[in-house]
Ligand code: KG4
């Protein structure tokens with residue numbers, strides 16, 4: 112089955128073409144194209160994604176990306192068009208849906224059986240493990256991976272799931288307030304680092320001491336699998352405020368460029384704050400994932416979503432997985448942040464399950 116996938120839920124315009132085969136027992140994918148046009152530079156001056164700018168850019172970029180695919184013969188005859196319908200920014204989601212519908216009308220003249228299906232963006236992240244080499248090359252059979260614990264960590268979501276099989280799953284917990292990626296972005300803003308904050312915090316944290324500041328580990332000991340990151344972000348805010356008050360910290364007061372070379376202990380402080388915040392957030396994610404893996408005797412742990420690009424998180428979960436002797440999946444970097452290949456993979460699973468989401472944007476769509 113040839114799938115043309117479209118992703119426009121946030122600030123990446125993405126198109127992909129995949130060949131999928133093998134059914135639910137042994138799904139296998141060949142990514143023929145995976146094009147992403149990032150809008151980060153456009154939103155950066157605003158410190159976050161501006162929905163109407165995102166919409167404008169998607170409208171501009173979708174035909175350009177499609178043009179890049181078009182000369183190839185396989186672009187012209189997909190069996191399925193898979194498009195993200197939510198969650199995300201509704202004006203942005205609509206651009207992808209309308210583009211999919213227009214394309215479908217045009218391509219249907221060549222292929223009457225062409226189907227257009229809606230995909231849940233979170234399923235895209237969830238099923239991204241199917242695109243990893245280990246699964247895709249059939250080194251491991253899909254059946255042998257379950258039960259599994261899946262942790263989806265992105266800018267909008269933090270969800271822990273128990274997967275009984277590829278299609279049977281239960282949500283164990285989720286964030287009660289901010290998503291973990293949102294917390295990274297907000298803390299970065301407090302430190303006047305550019306958007307998106309996750310990669311910036313990670314970069315600066317490498318120079319810092321993760322034990323320098325004892326930030327709280329929210330809900331670490333709560334007997335459930337929920338998360339909360341808004342209090343952690345507030346602790347960073349208070350800590351910064353106290354530092355500004357108690358020290359004559361000119362850099363934190365007047366900071367205009369985070370790239371200013373370290374001339375004193377102030378850059379070190381920023382690195383310590385980043386490292387200590389990151390450690391607190393990761394500790395909670397890892398502890399709850401480990402507890403779930405033990406409780407449900409998981410055979411695998413799957414990490415996905417934009418925050419899965421964080422090497423410290425990947426490393427800690429991989430250590431836990433080795434300790435528990437379970438498989439660990441974290442897709443390669445380009446498949447963690449938003450892209451259309453993962454939407455194509457989720458689209459294939461949706462087709463096999465005959466799941467039908469309406470072709471209508473739903474900003475709050477959940478799992
Ligand atoms: O999955 P994604 O691309 O978009 C959503 O579906 O939300 O995730 C974006 C989020 C942003 O909050 C970004 O700061 C975070 O992922 N992120 C990171 C890293 N790279 C991206 N967070 C921590 N460390 C990173 N290296």
Ligand code: ZN
Pocket residue numbers: 232236265266416417448449
């Ligand atoms: Zn995402």
